[in-house]
Amino acid sequence: MKFWSGVITEKVQESKAFYVRLFGCEVLYEGEDGWVVLLKLGDSELGFMKPGLESQAEIFRPAFQGQGMWIVVDVEDANTEYRRIQALGVPIEVQLRDEPWGDRHFVVVDPNGIGVDVVQRLGG
Numbered sequence: 001m002k003f004w005s006g007v008i009t010e011k012v013q014e015s016k017a018f019y020v021r022l023f024g025c026e027v028l029y030e031g032e033d034g035w036v037v038l039l040k041l042g043d044s045e046l047g048f049m050k051p052g053l054e055s056q057a058e059i060f061r062p063a064f065q066g067q068g069m070w071i072v073v074d075v076e077d078a079n080t081e082y083r084r085i086q087a088l089g090v091p092i093e094v095q096l097r098d099e100p101w102g103d104r105h106f107v108v109v110d111p112n113g114i115g116v117d118v119v120q121r122l123g124g
Contacts, residue, residue, distance in 0.1 A: 005071075006047035007064050007112055012037055014111035015048040022085060022108070022116075023073055046071070066113030078104040078120035085118070098122070 009015060016037045019025040025039040025046070036049040049056070051063035075081045082096045085108060093115065094107035105119040 002043065004045035004047070006049055007069075007114070008049050008051045008060060008062065009064055009112050010050060011111040012048045012050055018110050019046065022088065022090065041073070064112055064114075070115045070117055071110070072117045072119050075118055075120050078106065078118060081118050081120075082106050 007015070013034055016027065016030070016039065019039050019041070020027065023041055025041045027037060028040045028045065029038040030036070034050075035053060036047065038045060038047045049060070052061050078096060082092070085106075086092065090108055092106055093109050094105075094117075096104065096106040098104045102121060102123040103119050104122055105117055108116050108118070110116055
């Protein structure tokens, strides 16, 4: 078993561009007319789908409202990733810092308002 997630959003193409540009995600699938995209990073998958699609069950029609969700990207070296993403001109929401529980991380925000926590696990 494994988890993978999806976000229902009008910003399918913007989301694809963000994750491909920042993290080098592979596009596994993209629906005709851009109604859905499925991205892969390592063994993880993340999807984005347009809201209000009659072909989807009712539970999958409302759009995400932009709060109460985060995505973590585990990295080997947070310092290197911080400099690389800064050089791309992407705004940093939470600056690079070490936490008492053993993570070094920083946060960027994706086109949907989701905090993307870029984390290096230092220990503990």
